Amino acid sequence: MKAVTFKNRTIDMAGHLHLPADFNENVKYPAIVTVHPGGGVKEQTSGVYARMFAEQGFVALAFDASYQGESGGEPRFLDDPMTRVADVYAAVDYLTTLPFVDADRIGALGICAGGGLTVKAASIDRRIKAVATASAVNVGSLLRKGWDGKQPVETLIATLNAVAGQRTAEAAGAEPLLVPYVPCVGDTNAPQDLQEAAVYYLTPRGQHANAQNKMLMNGLGGWAAFDAFDLVDILLTQPLMVVAGSAAGSLWHSEELYAKAPGKKEMFLVESARHMDLYDGEGATTAMGKFAPFFKANL
Numbered sequence: 001m002k003a004v005t006f007k008n009r010t011i012d013m014a015g016h017l018h019l020p021a022d023f024n025e026n027v028k029y030p031a032i033v034t035v036h037p038g039g040g041v042k043e044q045t046s047g048v049y050a051r052m053f054a055e056q057g058f059v060a061l062a063f064d065a066s067y068q069g070e071s072g073g074e075p076r077f078l079d080d081p082m083t084r085v086a087d088v089y090a091a092v093d094y095l096t097t098l099p100f101v102d103a104d105r106i107g108a109l110g111i112c113a114g115g116g117l118t119v120k121a122a123s124i125d126r127r128i129k130a131v132a133t134a135s136a137v138n139v140g141s142l143l144r145k146g147w148d149g150k151q152p153v154e155t156l157i158a159t160l161n162a163v164a165g166q167r168t169a170e171a172a173g174a175e176p177l178l179v180p181y182v183p184c185v186g187d188t189n190a191p192q193d194l195q196e197a198a199v200y201y202l203t204p205r206g207q208h209a210n211a212q213n214k215m216l217m218n219g220l221g222g223w224a225a226f227d228a229f230d231l232v233d234i235l236l237t238q239p240l241m242v243v244a245g246s247a248a249g250s251l252w253h254s255e256e257l258y259a260k261a262p263g264k265k266e267m268f269l270v271e272s273a274r275h276m277d278l279y280d281g282e283g284a285t286t287a288m289g290k291f292a293p294f295f296k297a298n299l
Helices: 045-055 081-096 112-123 139-145 153-171 192-202 217-224 251-260 281-298
Strands: 003-009 013-020 029-034 059-063 101-111 126-132 240-245 263-272
Touching: 003 081, 003 126, 013 045, 013 081, 029 045, 029 081, 029 281, 045 101, 045 281, 059 081, 059 263, 081 101, 081 112, 081 217, 101 112, 101 281, 112 126, 112 139, 112 251, 126 281, 139 153, 139 251, 139 263, 153 217, 240 251, 240 281, 251 263, 263 281
Parallel strands: 029 059, 029 101, 101 126, 126 240, 240 263
Antiparallel strands: 003 013, 013 059
């Protein structure tokens, strides 16, 4: 693995390029972009998958989203969905410039929010020849409907009213308001998946100094108007692999994606697994048992 940089327009993007153990710069390799969850960084689950792809003979690129981690961009901690989609385009741009990457064999894997963002990117960017998701989440639907998909619209309206008030306050000189992605460890009022997310992000299991569990509250307005899957039924014609936990509260996102996709597709449920189980450990290894042959067959 080596640290690399590339551009998303004016933003300097930071990535880790994972190479096969027997890497030969004179060989043309298939390549995979791995896209991290909301609030994550390349050293966490997207890096876990990138490393495993390299072990399977792919060149794999994990990177930090714009405004986050080691990537540039101001304001810090902005999580704008369409900018994150453009990050994926930029990652593909970068891979096409590498002489040892076969530009006609580039795929993409997204985890959690990165899954929805990767699907959106692949719906537009025809250079992505195959796409896969692990514990996919459509952040627009998440904000509108809640973690379980059952949130009343009144909750969304209250959130948007709060965002509007915060924007007005900041326009008048107030400090930006940062909110957490995941709850505190041990918060039993949170859904089980999010309690487990806190354990991943806020304890040594997956904790990293560059993943600070912060996002700008006023960025949530961009989530409300975003739909990762709105073009899937007409534009996502590339082969698709959807992997999710059978016990994940987020499973409804993967089911919606799979139902909408019109082309060659496969869905695999990891029995009894929850959302976070696919981030690392045995769950990620099980998912990789599907991803590796899928990309080998379609790239």
